[in-house]
Amino acid sequence: MFVKELSGMHTLSEENYLKAIYRLSQDEGVKITPTAIAESLRNNPASVVDMIRKLTDKQLIAYDKKSGVSLTPQGLKSAVLIVRRHRLWEVFLLEKLGYHWDEIHDIAEELEHINDTTLADRLDKFLGFPEYDPHGDPIPKANGKMAKAYSVTLADMKTGTNCRVAAVRDTSSAFLQYLLKLDIGIGTTITLVEKISFDNSLVISINGAANTTVSQKFGENILVE
Amino acid sequence: MFVKELSGMHTLSEENYLKAIYRLSQDEGVKITPTAIAESLRNNPASVVDMIRKLTDKQLIAYDKKSGVSLTPQGLKSAVLIVRRHRLWEVFLLEKLGYHWDEIHDIAEELEHINDTTLADRLDKFLGFPEYDPHGDPIPKANGKMAKAYSVTLADMKTGTNCRVAAVRDTSSAFLQYLLKLDIGIGTTITLVEKISFDNSLVISINGAANTTVSQKFGENILVE
DNA sequence: AAATAAAATTAGGTTTGTCTAATTTTATTT
DNA sequence: AAATAAAATTAGACAAACCTAATTTTATTT
Numbered sequence: 208m209f210v211k212e213l214s215g216m217h218t219l220s221e222e223n224y225l226k227a228i229y230r231l232s233q234d235e236g237v238k239i240t241p242t243a244i245a246e247s248l249r250n251n252p253a254s255v256v257d258m259i260r261k262l263t264d265k266q267l268i269a270y271d272k273k274s275g276v277s278l279t280p281q282g283l284k285s286a287v288l289i290v291r292r293h294r295l296w297e298v299f300l301l302e303k304l305g306y307h308w309d310e311i312h313d314i315a316e317e318l319e320h321i322n323d324t325t326l327a328d329r330l331d332k333f334l335g336f337p338e339y340d341p342h343g344d345p346i347p348k349a350n351g352k353m354a355k356a357y358s359v360t361l362a363d364m365k366t367g368t369n370c371r372v373a374a375v376r377d378t379s380s381a382f383l384q385y386l387l388k389l390d391i392g393i394g395t396t397i398t399l400v401e402k403i404s405f406d407n408s409l410v411i412s413i414n415g416a417a418n419t420t421v422s423q424k425f426g427e428n429i430l431v432e
Numbered sequence: 433m434f435v436k437e438l439s440g441m442h443t444l445s446e447e448n449y450l451k452a453i454y455r456l457s458q459d460e461g462v463k464i465t466p467t468a469i470a471e472s473l474r475n476n477p478a479s480v481v482d483m484i485r486k487l488t489d490k491q492l493i494a495y496d497k498k499s500g501v502s503l504t505p506q507g508l509k510s511a512v513l514i515v516r517r518h519r520l521w522e523v524f525l526l527e528k529l530g531y532h533w534d535e536i537h538d539i540a541e542e543l544e545h546i547n548d549t550t551l552a553d554r555l556d557k558f559l560g561f562p563e564y565d566p567h568g569d570p571i572p573k574a575n576g577k578m579a580k581a582y583s584v585t586l587a588d589m590k591t592g593t594n595c596r597v598a599a600v601r602d603t604s605s606a607f608l609q610y611l612l613k614l615d616i617g618i619g620t621t622i623t624l625v626e627k628i629s630f631d632n633s634l635v636i637s638i639n640g641a642a643n644t645t646v647s648q649k650f651g652e653n654i655l656v657e
Numbered sequence: 658a659a660a661t662a663a664a665a666t667t668a669g670g671t672t673t674g675t676c677t678a679a680t681t682t683t684a685t686t687t
Numbered sequence: 688a689a690a691t692a693a694a695a696t697t698a699g700a701c702a703a704a705c706c707t708a709a710t711t712t713t714a715t716t717t
Contacts, residue, residue, distance in 0.1 A: 220674060242694060254675055257697060272683090272695090304554040317546045322680095323539050329529040445704060467664060479705050481666060486703095556706090575664090658717105665712065671705080682695065687688105 215285065215322075221267070222289055222320055223248060224258050228268060228276055229286035233356065235336035238275035284351060288327065291347040293319035294340035295330045301341045302334065308341045308392075341372020343393050343430060361409065362426030364399045368432035371396055377428040389413060389421075397431070440510065440547075447514055447545055448473060449483050453493060453501055454511035455498070458581065463500035509576060513552065516572040518544035520555045521564035526566045527559065533566045533617075534608035568599020568618050568655060586634065587651030589624045595620055596655035602653040614638060614646075622656070 216227070227247040231239045241255040248255070259276065262268045267282035278286055294317040300311040328349050331337075338354055340346055345354040347414065357373040364370055373397045391413055400418055401410040407423035421432065442450070466480040473480070484501060487493045492507035497548045504510055521543040525536040547647040553574050556562075563579055565571055568652040582598040589595055597620040601609065611617065616638055626635040626641055632648035 218673080241696090250674090251676060252695065253677080253697085257674075304551070304558055306554070314546065314548050314551065318543075319709075321542045326529070326532075326539065327531065329531070333528055443703080465664075466666090475704090476706060477665065478667080478707080581710075661714100661716070663712100663714070665710100667710070668708090670707080670715070673703090673705105674701105676699100676701075676705105678698090678700105680695100680697070682693100684691100687689070 217267075217285060219320055220258065220268055221265075223286070224255075224262060225267060225278070225282055225286040226257055226289050226293075226319075229283070232278060239277065239408040240275050244276065245322075287351045287353075287420065289319050289345045292321070292327050292330075294344055294346040295327060295334060295337070297336050297342070298337050298346070299330060299342045307387070309380040309387065311341065312378045312380070313416075339374070339393075341393070342370075342378050347370065357430035359431055359432060360427050361397060361399065361411070361431050362407070362423055364431065366399055369396060369408060370397050372429055373432040374430040375428060376430060385425075389419065390416075397429075442492075442510060446487065446490075446544055447481065447510070449480075449487060450492060450503070450507055450511040451518075453503055454508070454515065457503060460468060461548060462506050464502065465500050469501065487552075490526070498526055511576075512576045514544050516574075517546070517552050517555075517583060519569055519571040520552060520559060520562075522565045522567070523559050523562050523571070532612070534605040534612065536566065536603070536644045537603045564618075566618070567603050568597075582655035585652050586622060586624065586636070586654040586655055586656050587632065590657065591624055591627055594621060594623050597654055598657040599655040600653060601655060610650075612657075614644065615641075622654075 227244055228239060231237065231243055231247060237243075237314065241252045242258075245252040245255045259268065259270050260305070262282070263270055266279055267285060268276055268278055293315045297311045300306045300314055303307060306314075326362050329404040331346075331349065335350075337346055343357060345356055347353040352432070360376070361372075362368065372391060372393055374393070377383075391397070396414055398412040398415070399409060400412055402408075403410065403420075407426075408420055408424070409426045410418050410420050412418050442531065449469070452469055454462060456462065456468055456472060460470075465476045466484065468475040469484075471482045480622045484493065484495050488495055492510065493502055493503055494503055495501050497623075500656060521540040525531045525539055526533060531539075533563055548641045556574065562571055570581055572578040585601070586597075597616060597618055598642070599618065600611065602608075616622070623637040623640070624634060625637055626633065627633070628645075632651075633645055634648070634651045635643050635645050637643050
């Protein structure tokens with residue numbers, strides 16, 4: 208299929224690797240190893256090594272044993288476009304089709320691979336050029352630029368301070384449904400009442416309501432501002 | 433990937449075969465042979481034979497040397513759902529994203545494979561439950577029922593009669609762009625002025641304008657009422 | 658009916674992306 | 688530094704979906 212040879216055209220697998228590598232590259236200072244990629248994609252390091260070779264040949268990534276895997280400018284461009292499409296489709300599914308935020312990730316995971324020169328831009332326009340997706344992640348613009356991602360977590364907060372939920376790190380429906388049950392969404396105000404030093408559990412007040420206790424892991428998956 | 437084993441889940445290829453068989457089954461009285469399927473999918477009869485075995489094992493089609501390939505009730509249900517999704521997405525692309533009708537087929541060809549229990553129904557609702565897609569093909573309802581497809585072509589008309597363009601058979605951008613140039617769309621009124629007996633060319637008047645001559649093949653790809 | 662043409666099928670390959678098991682390289686402990 | 692553990696890599700398989708070439712079956716002519 209000669210179509211696949213056209214610049215900017217990648218297989219489904221290639222796109223998923225680029226996305227995984229992009230995601231891993233967001234944790235600054237962390238080396239991107241074959242094992243890390245394999246864990247991220249829930250596949251085998253041996254498979255990753257094969258794909259690293261393929262993507263290196265295609266000049267989408269670079270691999271240096273010392274510094275690990277990195278995206279080339281071309282690979283970054285492709286990865287950001289996939290992320291752009293993913294996040295735009297999430298907005299569409301939530302705002303236009305009425306899905307809840309715990310249902311959209313997996314569908315967007317498929318929609319993001321649909322490739323057409325103008326589709327993302329048309330969708331962006333149709334949605335009114337949203338800045339953030341329903342999970343609080345910034346949506347890359349057509350030129351690749353985007354607002355800075357939130358990085359301070361609820362677990363990083365000082366006891367006694369207030370914050371606004373800005374984004375969620377984990378987008379699994381298990382986590383999002385838990386948030387729904389706790390009545391936490393983007394924009395919710397949380398007060399950190401106490402940190403339990405034994406296991407770093409967090410005692411919080413959601414929108415000024417009675418106190419609730421959540422785990423450290425929970426706190427690390429809520430991004431605040 | 434155990435996910436693929438769930439009922440109603442088919443591979444991309446399987447879905448394309450089901451769709452092709454469904455399309456061929458619309459020409460009533462025509463036997464669906466491996467060669468016909470291969471032509472429709474532009475692939476090799478040997479490949480088709482492999483897939484016929486696979487789909488037969490999965491009880492999605494039945495194959496009888498005398499009568500050819502047919503969809504089982506289960507296969508029909510899957511095929512109709514794919515067609516439903518395709519046509520709904522076409523409406524979306526045209527009406528919401530502003531594409532022209534010659535650009536939407538190929539994109540819908542990808543979107544149609546996205547499978548989620550409620551996606552098609554939500555999209556249907558969002559679009560206002562359209563009856564026909566932008567090419568005039570009826571959109572199957574959630575229950576599988578749909579308006580009858582148009583079947584009379586411009587070439588079938590009697591000389592001197594008027595008709596309204598109801599649908600197009602060929603959805604290739606080459607054909608659709610030609611129609612755009614001729615100023616023909618769904619709803620256009622055409623008068624059949626004369627049939628040239630030599631090669632069945634058609635002399636027509638579009639929306640009452642000056643006469644134009646088109647080929648027999650052209651006329652056979654315009655469905656009218 | 659025999660000859661020919663067309664269609665269907667089988668046999669054996671190829672590519673993509675995955676896997677397991679074995680091996681080699683690198684990193685971490687002791 | 689040697690021993691051990693972990694990570695990376697290679698080697699060899701496999702499934703899906705396709706292919707070509709050869710063969711068999713079916714249909715059409717003469």
